[in-house]
Amino acid sequence: MAMYESEHTKFMREWLEKHPKELDEQKKGRALWWDKPQDVATQARYDESSVPVKGYYYDTNH
Template identity: 75%
Template sequence: MAIYESEHTKFMREWMEKHPEQAVEQRQGRALWWDKPQDLAAQKRARESKVPTKGYYYDINH
């Protein structure tokens, strides 16, 4: 059974084969926006200090 591969995926796969230097730039871009060190203590404080919202925001009786 053949697995579907979109035109965009085929294009990107061919592009990366022809331009291997783009892999370095791709990793740098990912590090810039996504790969950040995580502060577990800050995440825990944020979770614990979160205030629950009302079920219906505009209800003035609750």
């Protein structure tokens, strides 16, 4: 069984082979938006302060 590879995937793989510096730029962009250091104490405080959501949000009787 042959593995399917889309045209876009082929293009990106070949383009990144021809432009290896772009991998570094891609990593910098990811670090800018996604790869943030995590603080366990802050996350625990957020978890403790969360309020449970009602089963039906618009029910004013409960």
